[in-house]
């Protein structure tokens with residue numbers, strides 16, 4: 001299992017498994033007003049041809065502290081979900097998880113990565129901009145609870 005952050009032997013990354021769902025759902029409920037269901041996460045785990053769900057576990061204990069879900073359709077990548085447990089934020093885990101995804105798909109020849117984010121989500125927007133994502137446009141009323149527009153953000157993956 002690869003270490004998530006170079007030189008830090010606490011956090012490791014591996015593919016999400018069905019046994020992770022209780023921990024993943026707990027983080028999801030703490031992170032979003034409109035959380036994904038167990039069935040949605042299960043579908044991502046089973047859709048192995050397109051979907052790439054990964055978790056970050058903390059040692060010792062192997063507790064799930066973060067996850068990411070992205071779709072890879074030919075050379076186009078869509079980040080569909082990312083969250084870090086509130087107790088583990090601002091430690092560099094979200095950034096390292098995004099960098100892991102970018103490096104993985106870049107190594108496989110992907111050309112473009114995109115995502116939607118609530119316009120008020122300063123932490124996520126700042127993280128994506130730090131990684132080189134740019135705002136490409138907006139989607140009106142993309143979110144509910146509360147209603148809000150999304151930024152569409154994209155990153156060209158230079159080979």
Ligand SMILES: CC(C)(COP(=O)(O)OP(=O)(O)OC[C@H]1O[C@@H](n2cnc3c(N)ncnc32)[C@H](O)[C@@H]1OP(=O)(O)O)[C@@H](O)C(=O)NCCC(=O)NCCS
Nearest residue numbers: 031082083084089090091092093094095117123124126127
């Ligand atoms: C967005 C999220 C994944 C970031 O994860 P994190 O592990 O806390 O972030 P990191 O510690 O890796 O921070 C990396 C960078 O993100 C930005 N960032 C993170 N938290 C921030 C905050 N509260 N305010 C502003 N910028 C922030 C900074 O640029 C930071 O780099 P810096 O430390 O050099 O300033 C996390 O806040 C989260 O899980 N939020 C709830 C779920 C969510 O909104 N997901 C995104 C949906 S599109």
